[in-house]
Each structure stands twice: as C-alpha cells, then as structure tokens.
Amino acid sequence: MDNPVLIEALRGALVESRHRGAVAVVDADGARVLALGDIERPIYPRSAVKALQALVLVEAGGVEHFGLRDEEVALVCASHGGEPDHVAGVARILARAGFDQGSLMCGTHWPLHQPSALALARSGAAATALHNNCSGKHAGFLCAACAMRCEPATYVDARHPVQQAVKAVLEDLGRAAIPDKHVGVDGCSVPTFAMPLHRLALALARFATGQGLAPIRAAAARRLRAACAAYPWHVAGTGRFCTEVMTGLRERVFVKTGAEGVLCAALPEQGLGFALKIDDGATRAAEAAMAALLARYLPREHDGRAELERFARPVLRNWRRSAVGELRPAPALTEP
Amino acid sequence: MDNPVLIEALRGALVESRHRGAVAVVDADGARVLALGDIERPIYPRSAVKALQALVLVEAGGVEHFGLRDEEVALVCASHGGEPDHVAGVARILARAGFDQGSLMCGTHWPLHQPSALALARSGAAATALHNNCSGKHAGFLCAACAMRCEPATYVDARHPVQQAVKAVLEDLGRAAIPDKHVGVDGCSVPTFAMPLHRLALALARFATGQGLAPIRAAAARRLRAACAAYPWHVAGTGRFCTEVMTGLRERVFVKTGAEGVLCAALPEQGLGFALKIDDGATRAAEAAMAALLARYLPREHDGRAELERFARPVLRNWRRSAVGELRPAPALTEP
Numbered sequence: 001m002d003n004p005v006l007i008e009a010l011r012g013a014l015v016e017s018r019h020r021g022a023v024a025v026v027d028a029d030g031a032r033v034l035a036l037g038d039i040e041r042p043i044y045p046r047s048a049v050k051a052l053q054a055l056v057l058v059e060a061g062g063v064e065h066f067g068l069r070d071e072e073v074a075l076v077c078a079s080h081g082g083e084p085d086h087v088a089g090v091a092r093i094l095a096r097a098g099f100d101q102g103s104l105m106c107g108t109h110w111p112l113h114q115p116s117a118l119a120l121a122r123s124g125a126a127a128t129a130l131h132n133n134c135s136g137k138h139a140g141f142l143c144a145a146c147a148m149r150c151e152p153a154t155y156v157d158a159r160h161p162v163q164q165a166v167k168a169v170l171e172d173l174g175r176a177a178i179p180d181k182h183v184g185v186d187g188c189s190v191p192t193f194a195m196p197l198h199r200l201a202l203a204l205a206r207f208a209t210g211q212g213l214a215p216i217r218a219a220a221a222r223r224l225r226a227a228c229a230a231y232p233w234h235v236a237g238t239g240r241f242c243t244e245v246m247t248g249l250r251e252r253v254f255v256k257t258g259a260e261g262v263l264c265a266a267l268p269e270q271g272l273g274f275a276l277k278i279d280d281g282a283t284r285a286a287e288a289a290m291a292a293l294l295a296r297y298l299p300r301e302h303d304g305r306a307e308l309e310r311f312a313r314p315v316l317r318n319w320r321r322s323a324v325g326e327l328r329p330a331p332a333l334t335e336p
Numbered sequence: 337m338d339n340p341v342l343i344e345a346l347r348g349a350l351v352e353s354r355h356r357g358a359v360a361v362v363d364a365d366g367a368r369v370l371a372l373g374d375i376e377r378p379i380y381p382r383s384a385v386k387a388l389q390a391l392v393l394v395e396a397g398g399v400e401h402f403g404l405r406d407e408e409v410a411l412v413c414a415s416h417g418g419e420p421d422h423v424a425g426v427a428r429i430l431a432r433a434g435f436d437q438g439s440l441m442c443g444t445h446w447p448l449h450q451p452s453a454l455a456l457a458r459s460g461a462a463a464t465a466l467h468n469n470c471s472g473k474h475a476g477f478l479c480a481a482c483a484m485r486c487e488p489a490t491y492v493d494a495r496h497p498v499q500q501a502v503k504a505v506l507e508d509l510g511r512a513a514i515p516d517k518h519v520g521v522d523g524c525s526v527p528t529f530a531m532p533l534h535r536l537a538l539a540l541a542r543f544a545t546g547q548g549l550a551p552i553r554a555a556a557a558r559r560l561r562a563a564c565a566a567y568p569w570h571v572a573g574t575g576r577f578c579t580e581v582m583t584g585l586r587e588r589v590f591v592k593t594g595a596e597g598v599l600c601a602a603l604p605e606q607g608l609g610f611a612l613k614i615d616d617g618a619t620r621a622a623e624a625a626m627a628a629l630l631a632r633y634l635p636r637e638h639d640g641r642a643e644l645e646r647f648a649r650p651v652l653r654n655w656r657r658s659a660v661g662e663l664r665p666a667p668a669l670t671e672p
Contacts, residue, residue, distance in 0.1 A: 002338060009596070009617065012520030014530055016380055017596050017617040020356070044352055107655025110454070114446065121457035132655060184348030185660040194350055260345070260353050280616035281345065281353040319443025319468060324521040 003037030006278065006333060007285040009316065011325035019285035021261065021278040023293065023333070024201035027271050028211035030175065032198065034293075036332055039201075042182050042194035043277045045170075048258030049200075050137050051077040051224045052173060052207060056165040057140045058220035062147035066096040073227035074234035076140030079257060081237030082111025082131035084119075089234065090130050093139040097146055104129035105156045106138045106188040113237050134188035136234075141190070158183055158191040167193055172217070173203035187259060197275045200264060205273025208254055208266030225254050225268070241287045241311060245294070248304030253294060257283065263290040270297055284327065288312050292329035296336070339373030342614065342669060343621040345652065347661035355621030357597065357614040359629065359669070360537035363607050364547035366511065368534065370629075372668055375537075378518050378530035379613045381506075384594030385536075386473050387413040387560045388509060388543055392501040393476045394556035398483035402432040409563035410570035412476030415593060417573030418447025418467035420455075425570065426466050429475040433482055440465035441492045442474045442524040449573050470524035472570075477526070494519055494527040503529050508553070509539035523595060533611045536600060541609025544590055544602030561590050561604070577623040577647060581630070584640030589630060593619065599626040606633055620663060624648050628665035632672065 002020070009017040022037030054076045057063065063073060072093050080086035094100055110127040111117040120127065129135055138155075141162050145152035150161045157163065171178055174195050182194035195203070205211075208225065210218030228235050232246035235256070245255050255265040261278030263286040274293055278285045291311035298305060312334075316325035338356070345353040358373030390412045393399065399409060408429050416422040430436055446463040447453040456463065465471055474491075477498050481488035486497045493499065507514055510531050518530035531539070541547075544561065546554030564571050568582035571592070581591050591601040597614030599622040610629055614621045627647035634641060648670075652661035 011380060011528075012530075013517045014378060014380070014520065016520070017615060019616050042350060044347060044350070105656070107657075109655055110450065118446070118453070118457040121454040122460065124458065181349045184350065184352070185654060185658065187654045187660070189654050189656050189658065192347075194348075278616075279353060280355050280614075280618055280621070282616055282618070285616070318521060318523045318525050319445055320441070320525050321443075322521065322525065324523070 003279055004330065004332060006036070006289045006330050008328045008330070009325060010328060011316070016325065019278050019280060019282050021276055021285065021289065022197050023276040023289065024198040025272055025274050025293065025297065026198055026201040026205055028205040028209045028273070030202045033272060035198065039197040042196055043200070043262065044184050044192040044194045044260070045200055045264065046186055046192055046258030046260060046262050047079045047134065048256050048262045048264040048275075049170065049203070050079065051228060051254070051256060052169055052203060053137060053166045054140055054224055055169050055217060055220050056162055057144040057147065058223055059216055060144055060147035062140075062143040063223070065147050066093070066143050068093060068096065068143070070227040071231040071234050073224065074231035075136035077224060077228055077256070078136045078235045079133045080136060080234065081113030081116060081240065082133065083113050083116045083237050086136070086234065086237065087130045090135045090139050093136065093143065097143045099139070099142050101129045103142055103152070104132070104135055104138045106132040106134045108132060132188060138188065156189045163191050170195065170203060173206050174199035175202060197277060200275035201273040203273065204254070204264050204266045204275060205271060208268040208273060209271050211271070226251065228254060244307055245291070245304075245311070248307040249302065252298075252302065252304070255290065255294070257286065261286045263287065265290055265294060267294065267297055272297055284314075288314060288327045288329055289333055292333040296334055339615055340666065340668060342372070342625045342666050344664045344666070345661060346664060347652070352661065355614050355616060355618050357612055357621065357625065358533050359612040359625065360534040361608055361610050361629065361633070362534055362537040362541055364541040364545045364609070366538045369608060371534065375533040378532055379536070379598065380520050380528040380530045380596070381536055381600065382522055382528050382594030382596060382598050383415045383470065384592050384598040384600040384611075385506065385539070386415065387564060387590070387592055388505055388539060389473060389502045390476055390560055391505050391553060391556050392498060393480040393483065394559055395552055396480055396483035398476075398479045399559070401483050402429070402479050404429060404432065404479070406563040407567040407570050409560065410567035411472035413560060413564055413592065414472045414571045415469045416472060416570065417449030417452060417576065418469065419449050419452045419573050422472070422570065422573065423466045426471045426475050429472065429479065433479045435475070435478050437465045439478055439488070440468070440471055440474045442468040442470045444468060468524060474524065492525045499527050506531065506539060509542050510535035511538060533613060536611035537609040539609065540590070540600050540602040540611060541607060544604040544609060545607050547607070561587065564590060580643055581627070581640075581647070584643040585638065588634075588638065588640070591626065591630070593622065597622045599623065601626055601630060603630065603633055608633055620650075624650060624663045624665055625669055628669040632670055
C-alpha cells in the first residue's frame with residue numbers, strides 16, 4: 001500500500017519535494033477517527049514514546065525516591081537541545097541517584113541547539129554524554145533500575161528488567177503484543193519496540209486520558225503529562241516544535257517527536273491520540289503534518305492555534321532570510 | 337506518476353524508512369540508457385550544476401584574467417564544508433578580483449564541516465559569508481561579472497547578465513528552453529532553473545564529453561572537469577561524498593550534489609550523464625542511489641569501485657558507533 005503525500009515543499013511556482021506518510025488518530029477505546037496510509041505496518045516509535053518509557057520510572061516510585069522535581073521529570077521525557085540548563089538538569093538527576101555522566105550509555109554528541117554547541121566550543125569545553133539529546137531519558141532509566149532494585153550497568157540491554165518493563169508498558173497501552181523480531185536499537189543504544197501506527201495512537205490516547213489503565217499507571221501518566229505541560233522547554237528546547245506547541249497549549253496537548261519522522265501527540269480533553277510516521281524520516285514534514293492535524297481537532301476557540309498554523313505552513317527562507325518557498329499540508333490532513 | 341522506492345533504510349529486521357525518486361541516465365546524444373520514475377517533471381538542480389554555472393566564468397576568460405589556479409576553479413564548482421583552506425581559497429579568489437567578503441550575497445552560515453565550525457567558535461571568531469558552502473560559486477559569479485564587463489553588485493538577480501548566461505548555458509547543454517515560471521530562488525539567493533531530469537542528465541553527458549558543444553564551451557567544460565578531478569577536496573570537503581568518489585576515480589567521474597536530494601554525475605569515458613532527484617530531498621538517499629548507479633555503469637576492473645559500494649550500502653550507527661541498520665539500494669538501481 002502506497003502512503004499518500006502528506007506534505008509538499010514548494011519553491012517558487014513548483015513543488016520541489018514531497019513527503020509521504022501514514023497517520024492514525026484514535027480515541028481511548030481504539031476507535032479510528034482518522035486513518036491515512038498504512039497504519040498496520042509496524043514502525044519504530046523512537047524518541048516519540050519517551051514519556052511512555054518514563055512510566056517505568058514513575059511507577060517504580062523513582063520520582064519520590066530520588067526527589068526529582070517536575071522539570072527533571074520533563075527532562076526524562078525529553079529529546080533536549082543540550083542547552084546549559086538541560087545539561088545541568090540531567091547532571092542533577094544523576095547526582096541524586098549517585099551516578100555521574102560516566103554511567104550514561106547514550107553516547108556523546110554536540111548539542112543539537114547550535115548556539116549552545118558553539119558556546120560550548122567557545123568555552124574550550126567538549127561535548128559529553130550529558131549533551132546527548134537522550135541523556136535525560138538515560139538518567140531516568142538508571143534511576144528506574146535503582147528504584148526497581150536491579151543492577152543498573154546494563155540498563156540499555158533489551159533483556160534488562162527496565163527495558164522489559166518498557167516493553168510491557170507499550171504492550172499494555174497499545175493493547176498488542178510486540179514480537180521479538182520487532183525490536184531495533186535506537187540511536188542512543190536502547191531498544192526501540194516497533195508497533196503499528198494505530199496501536200501507537202491508541203497508546204497515546206490512553207496515556208492522555210488514563211482510560212482503562214490501572215490506577216497507578218493512570219496516575220503516573222497524569223504526573224508525566226503535568227510535568228511536560230509545566231516545563232515544555234525541558235522536553236525539547238528553544239524554538240523547537242514540541243516546546244513551542246506545548247508552551248502555547250499547555251495541558252491541553254501532549255506532543256513528542258522521534259527520529260525518522262515519527263511524531264506522537266494527544267489531546268486529553270478530546271480524548272484523542274495521534275501517531276504519524278513520514279516514510280522518508282523527515283522531521284520537517286512530521287512537524288508540519290502534526291501541526292495541521294492538531295489544529296484540525298482542537299476546538300476553534302482555543303488559544304495556541306495560531307502557533308500551530310505557523311508550524312503547519314512554515315515559510316522556507318534562504319540564508320539572507322528572504323522567503324523562497326513553503327511547506328504545504330495535503331488537504332487530507334486539514335479537511336474534515 | 338508515482339516514483340519508485342530507490343533506497344530503503346533498515347533498522348534491525350524492519351525497513352524503517354524509504355526514499356522514492358527518479359533517475360535519468362542518458363548518453364551525449366540524449367538516448368535514454370536508464371529511466372526510473374518521472375523524468376519529465378521539472379526539478380530545480382540547485383547546487384548540482386555549479387560546475388555548469390562556472391562555464392560562464394571560464395568562457396568569459398575570467399580564469400586567465402584573474403589568474404585563478406586550478407584549486408580555486410574547483411572551489412567555484414564547490415559546495416564546500418567551510419574548512420579553513422576552503423575559506424582561505426575563496427578569500428583569495430575575491431582578492432584577485434578586488435572584492436572582499438562584503439560583496440558576497442550568499443548569506444552567512446557556520447561551516448557544514450562540524451569540526452571546522454567548532455574550531456572556529458573555539459578561536460573566538462564568528463561565521464562569515466566566506467563559510468557559506470556556496471561562497472566559491474558566488475566569488476566566481478563576481479569574477480564572471482567583471483570579466484563580462486557588467487556591474488557586479490546585483491549578480492544574484494535572475495535578470496543579471498551572469499544569471500542570464502547561466503540560463504543560456506543550461507538551455508544549450510540540456511537542449512531545451514527553460515520557461516520563466518520554472519525559476520526559483522536557491523538557498524544562497526541565486527536563481528535555480530528547473531529542468532526535466534533527462535535534460536539535466538543530457539547536460540551532464542554533454543558537459544562530460546563536449547560532444548556537440550561549441551569549441552570554447554567544450555574546452556571550458558574540460559578545464560572545469562580537470563580542476564575538480566585534480567582538487568576533489570575543494571569541491572566538497574573531508575569525508576564528503578563528492579570528494580571521496582572523485583578522489584577514488586579522478587577524471588573517470590564527475591559528481592556534484594545539490595540540496596533537496598539532487599545529484600548529478602557523469603562518466604566521461606562511457607559518455608554518460610546521470611541526474612537523480614529524491615522526492616523528499618534526502619541527501620543520504622541521493623548519495624546511496626548515485627553510488628549504486630555509478631558502480632553499475634563503471635567497468636568492473638576500475639579501482640575506486642569499492643568506495644562506491646561503501647556509499648551505496650552505508651551502515652547506520654548509533655552514537656556509540658554500533659551498527660544498528662543500513663541503507664539498501666533498490667534492485668532497479670543495481671541490476672542491469
């Protein structure tokens with residue numbers, strides 16, 4: 001099945017590039033509200049489920065045990081830009097559990113936030129594992145391992161109790177078993193468990209509503225959503241899609257990006273979960289498509305809609321900041 | 337017409353992402369050797385035709401007039417990484433024509449080559465227009481304007497004699513008129529003239545062979561190809577696709593990347609021109625697809641083939657350098 005074109009990139013009068021993909025919007029009972037393209041094919045959710053992975057930490061009592069503050073909880077759910085306060089926050093999480101950056105298995109890269117990378121270089125310092133966009137999640141896994149009283153050193157292994165607990169959470173929220181052959185290794189070395197897009201959207205709808213979840217899981221989800229809504233800068237960073245959208249809409253939305261064009265979101269008040277995957281992995285298309293979708297399902301009177309429109313049709317500029325084109329969402333995304 | 341999948345990205349046992357696109361391989365008479373997907377749709381060639389744009393400079397006598405050396409000629413054809421010797425070379429070109437970086441209209445960005453960007457920041461300096469990957473081309477346009485005895489300041493305007501000469505070159509090499517509505521603005525502010533992919537491939541085949549060209553144009557093309565073959569590092573930079581492929585195969589190949597998933601190439605000895613465009617604009621897919629194509633049409637005994645195989649099936653690694661997947665070219669690219 002060929003997935004439809006979701007986003008076109010225009011330059012001058014011509015469509016220069018096009019992005020195909022699949023979209024699932026479901027309610028917390030799993031009823032399909034919108035399905036575009038192949039939503040049965042298993043896709044790796046990558047970082048788009050970091051808040052769901054964090055349920056393991058919260059349910060194990062790790063937040064209380066280590067006295068994590070809400071902004072630190074948001075960092076555990078983050079793909080952060082490596083800005084100084086992100087890095088300091090992750091260092092604090094590690095310190096509370098008696099770890100340091102040497103325990104992180106995510107690998108090292110320079111901050112995604114370019115001004116922070118340049119400032120780091122200017123200071124004479126070098127990148128560390130703390131600057132890896134996944135360092136908060138990894139700090140959370142280490143805390144989870146301790147809270148679960150299991151050996152922390154091998155926490156990235158797919159057979160480690162923390163990762164097995166993550167798998168069980170995804171299976172519970174998505175109401176479907178994940179076969180062993182659908183496990184890949186993420187860029188930060190932890191397992192990523194592939195799920196059909198409609199199962200992923202269901203997981204987000206249940207995460208957002210708590211509907212049908214065990215009370216401890218529903219409470220943990222509520223806590224994670226509240227932390228992200230209160231500290232959206234900690235979930236991504238300056239100017240980033242997830243941060244801007246959650247800053248504008250706060251607890252009325254949850255949104256989280258993943259690598260290779262995956263985006264997950266939820267509108268708790270509408271009881272809806274969203275999952276989309278751009279075939280080619282392009283972040284620009286995933287963001288524009290999700291912005292268009294959220295604008296479609298949000299009530300017309302909500303503040304924060306203007307922000308979504310800006311992300312749904314971003315202007316493409318050259319290096320001198322002149323407009324040279326734009327992204328355009330397909331009618332299938334925007335029209336009821 | 338739906339373009340076929342050209343490149344699949346695997347992670348673990350699953351195909352995680354896929355890139356569609358179109359491919360044209362033609363000889364210097366325009367005979368189609370390979371056509372995949374829609375090769376009639378006009379596409380913006382972007383930086384993939386920088387060496388063809390440079391014909392205007394060479395034909396106007398600008399290389400002799402300003403005493404440009406071969407490595408500087410290669411920089412005029414470059415999308416360079418902003419490494420120190422790239423920047424110094426562009427500054428030299430400008431100085432020879434009495435300009436400085438203030439005359440460049442390409443805009444400023446930090447070096448694409450990350451170690452060079454970080455080193456620049458570490459030195460306390462900031463990025464300038466010289467670091468823009470297109471600065472060599474822009475320096476060449478300024479020199480061309482002077483050699484053509486026209487006012488240089490507005491050289492990025494589509495109506496400027498230099499840009500009109502570029503259009504005429506592309507129309508001549510591709511043997512087709514370019515309608516006004518098929519002109520877009522590139523990321524570096526110069527016009528980009530859209531052409532059907534098979535016309536672009538024809539332009540490359542004629543550029544590579546000189547077949548049917550006016551003697552001055554054929555000689556200029558030969559000079560540009562020789563400069564790029566002799567100084568492939570100047571055309572892109574450390575570790576980059578164009579540099580590595582031309583370093584391995586020297587004058588037996590010409591290859592040049594462009595933004596939004598365009599790649600052009602030629603095999604002069606085989607008399608073939610190549611043009612491909614990845615629908616979604618992904619560079620990783622364009623490089624893998626072109627590597628597979630070049631390996632297919634190069635004689636089996638050539639050195640430098642191993643390098644192409646490496647680019648055709650690159651291993652995807654996580655931040656700890658473990659293999660987590662690979663890119664895989666479609667059989668349509670690799671099988672005769």
